[in-house]
Amino acid sequence: MEVIISHDAESASKKAARYIADVIKRKPNCVLGLATGSTPLALYKELIRMHKEENLDFSQVVTFNLDEYLGLPNNDPRSYHYFMHENLFSHINVKPENIHIPDGMTTDVLAFCEEYENKIKQAGGIDLQILGIGNDGHIGFNEPTSSFASRTRIKTLTHDTIESNARFFDNDENKVPRHVITMGIGTVMDSANVLLLAFGKSKANAISQTVEGPLSAFIPASVLQMHKHAKILIDEQAASLLKLKDYYRWVYDRKPEWNKWL
Ligand code: GLP
Numbered sequence: 001m002e003v004i005i006s007h008d009a010e011s012a013s014k015k016a017a018r019y020i021a022d023v024i025k026r027k028p029n030c031v032l033g034l035a036t037g038s039t040p041l042a043l044y045k046e047l048i049r050m051h052k053e054e055n056l057d058f059s060q061v062v063t064f065n066l067d068e069y070l071g072l073p074n075n076d077p078r079s080y081h082y083f084m085h086e087n088l089f090s091h092i093n094v095k096p097e098n099i100h101i102p103d104g105m106t107t108d109v110l111a112f113c114e115e116y117e118n119k120i121k122q123a124g125g126i127d128l129q130i131l132g133i134g135n136d137g138h139i140g141f142n143e144p145t146s147s148f149a150s151r152t153r154i155k156t157l158t159h160d161t162i163e164s165n166a167r168f169f170d171n172d173e174n175k176v177p178r179h180v181i182t183m184g185i186g187t188v189m190d191s192a193n194v195l196l197l198a199f200g201k202s203k204a205n206a207i208s209q210t211v212e213g214p215l216s217a218f219i220p221a222s223v224l225q226m227h228k229h230a231k232i233l234i235d236e237q238a239a240s241l242l243k244l245k246d247y248y249r250w251v252y253d254r255k256p257e258w259n260k261w262l
Contacts (some may be wrong), residue, residue, distance in 0.1 A: 001224055002231045003211055003248040005239045009199035012233050013042035016130075016197060020047060021056050023128050023193075029060035031120075033129030033188070034088075035140075036065070036080045039197050040130060041087060048091040058094040062123050064116075066131070066140035067182035068102040070109070070154065078168050079104055102152070102181035113152040113181060120187065129191035133198045136160050137206045137219035141182035144218045150184030185223055194230040196221065198238040207234055208241035 006012035020043075023030050034040075050056040065080060074081035081101050089099060100119060106112040120126060131139050136158065142150065143158045157165075162176045169175035188194065198207050210221040211232060217223075224230040239245050 001211065001227070002252075003239075003242070003245075004231060004233045004252055005245060005249055006233065006235055009235050010042060012197065012199065012235055013040075014046055016043045016195060016233055017046035017050060019195065020128065020130075021050055021054075024056065024058070024061060027127060028057065029062065030127040031062045031064065031123045031125065033126040033183070033191055034063050034065050034084065035130045035132050036067070036083050037132040039132035039199060043130070043197065044088040047088065051092045056092075058092045060098075061094055062098045063089075063094060063100060064120055064123070064126060064183070065101040066129075066188075067180055068104040069177040070104050070179040070181060071177050072104045074103075074105070104177075104181070106181075109154050109181065113154070116152045116181075116183075117187065120190075126191035128193045128195060129188055131188070131194060131196040131221075133196060133203060133206050133210065133221050134161060135164060135202055135206055137209055137221045139185070139188060139196070139221045141180040142185050142188075142220045144220060146185055146217060146220050148189070148217060148223050149186045151186050152181065152183050155180050155182050185220055189223060189227060192229065194224060194227055196224065196230065196232050197234070198232070199235045201237045201240065203234070203238040204241040207232070207238050208243075212243055 006015060051058065065084060068080045072079040076082060084101060102116060103112055133139060136144055138144065141155050143155060143161065156179055162173050165176050166173045209219045213219055213222055215222050215225055
């Protein structure tokens with residue numbers, strides 16, 4: 001696990017975008033795992049800028065999104081389908097047939113989830129998975145106590161997540177869907193590389209437990225301690241509770257040039 005502390009969310013998002021651009025340049029048909037939420041918004045803006053101003057080419061890139069609310073059609077502004085099209089896909093040259101997002105309106109959840117896993121396998125696996133993190137340490141919609149071996153499946157949201165996501169549903173908790181489809185923790189762990197982003201004070205506790213706490217399904221993101229190539233890119237505020245933050249900075253500042261990815 002590599003912890004990279006950036007001054008603020010903006011500089012971290014630019015670093016993340018450069019990293020992704022580098023992955024795409026090295027492997028134009030790479031498979032990206034994508035996340036929603038407010039955290040990756042600045043990253044997506046920067047990728048759009050790179051596409052428009054620097055010809056960053058997404059024409060062969062394949063994408064798989066982490067999750068979706070069950071019961072929301074694709075054109076519902078609160079769905080993750082809508083979010084992704086609005087904030088990234090409609091501004092870049094990714095091919096529609098290369099975009100995969102769990103279908104919130106599927107009538108056969110079990111078959112859909114199995115097929116989603118198969119599609120990831122057929123695409124050759126995820127080269128780089130982008131993650132945000134919930135205040136309780138969830139990744140995707142893998143709520144606390146999700147099995148580390150879990151695959152794409154239906155999950156029931158915790159009250160904490162419903163409360164925190166109510167901001168996208170007129171601040172009305174009753175409007176937040178109770179069920180979602182999410183890639184499993186095992187699915188995420190199969191990705192060749194993982195980049196988790198977290199910004200702001202509200203994420204400090206989850207980050208401290210993810211990086212320096214015990215490995216526990218109670219903090220789903222802590223599983224990344226077992227991933228071979230996981231990078232945790234955070235701002236000063238999200239890093240504020242880390243005991244070894246000076247060490248992480250020291251390590252990063254002394255990385256050999258050839259090994260510096262951003
Ligand atoms: C939701 C999403 C997660 C995201 C989390 C944090 O639960 N399913 O993928 O990481 O929210 O969202 P935000 O980035 O808005 O804090």
